[in-house]
Amino acid sequence: MHVERITVKVFLRKPQAQTVERLGIIDNVQRDDLSIGDKLRWLIKFSAHQEEKGRAVRWRDLVDTLGLSRSQAYEWMNVVQTRNDEYVRQVIQFVIEGNASFARLLELAKADSHQRAHQFRLWFGERGGRGNTAKVSLGHTTNLNALKSLVLANVDDDHLEEFKALNWDDPKSVKKAFATFLDYWIEKMADVRPQGIKANASIRKVTVKLPAALKLSLPAKILADGYNMRQKSKWVVEAIQSLLAKNGWEGALLSELVVKPNSQDVFSIPDDLVAKINMEAHRVALQNPSLNANQSTIIRAAINRRLLGFFQKPE
Structure with a gap:
């Protein structure tokens, strides 16, 4: 007979309603069908x-209750801090109703307050019409290969x-x-440029040499940080x-000297940032040639630093 020990939390007095709800959320986090809206x-x-x-x-409240990673919790804190903004409040309701993606809510929450009205109207129109749109079920399937073929046939080379x-x-x-593909497709059809890259900026495709392991780890990190694949x-x-905003940033290039890239990826970067x-x-190459500063090593160092948590969101 196999005996298994389990841990049970026992209350000596009736807990508050908020505590009961929080415990329910913690239990339900393990469910696959617990939605972002819940x-x-x-x-x-x-x-x-x-x-x-x-x-x-606190971000720790979100980690303990919702099962988020620390980086995800920081992203969700943007919603907490801006939840009383009239446009953020409307999109929160859209997400709960299943009529908007959480990625869009994060974009709006992180936008400057004076830009939110414009961004909201761009996505939802003057009256937020999308919030009244009926939800459509896409049905069920066990044919994972069919879904894979559908997705891979409809994403561009960059993704x-x-x-x-x-x-x-x-x-x-x-x-x-x-779900990520649907967000990508909705934005592609709406021809929405990712926020953070200026609409009037000239964009250049830049090929960067990367280790294959780093390239494979990027999608999970990008999704964990609250972004979508697009x-x-x-x-x-x-x-x-x-x-590049940090003084002495070139020290990050030291770790790139031992990297042996065996793959590559393509990123869309504004011309002014490429320049x-x-x-x-060029400056680092003149001052310290041994650091081997070039486009790939600098971009690779930036990616690695963000993966390690050494990152401050640009203003």
Whole structure:
């Protein structure tokens, strides 16, 4: 007979309603079908409850309750801090109803306050019409290969490798991948440029040499940080801007000296940032040739620094 020990939390008195709800959320986090909307609904109620008590929501609350990583919790904190903004509040409701993606909510929450009205109207029109759109079920399938073929046939070359690298034999992974693909497709059809790259900026495709392991690890990190697959270049652009903004940033190139890239990836980077990268590479090459500063080593160093958590979001 096999005996298994389990840990049970026992209350000596009746817990508050907020505590009961929080415990329910913690239990339900393990469910595959717990939606972003369910998590978001709890977060808004919990934030209001903490505000009434004069307490702030901490990123640790989100890690412990919603099962988020630390980097994901920091992204969700953007929603907490801007939840009373009229446009953010409307998109929160859209996400809860299943009529908007969480990625768009994050974009709006992280945007400057004076830009939110324009961004909201761009996505939802003057009256937020999309919030009244009926939800459509896409049905059920166990044919994972069919879903893989559908997705890979409809993504552009910039994102093909990221989608190929996902685990298409695991139903949970495929479910998340298809949800990401739908976000990508909606934005592609709307021809929405990822926020963070100026609409009037001239964009250049830049090929960067990367270790294959680093390239394969990028999609999971980008998704964990609250971005979608179409925002890969935005994520990288922010990493480069963050690196170059630091004094003595060239020290990050030391770790790149031992890297042996055996793969490559393509990123869309504004011309002015490419020019800055080249200018910095030339400067470092003159001052310290042994660092081997060039486009690939600088961009690769920026990516690695962001992966390690050494990142400050550019203003």
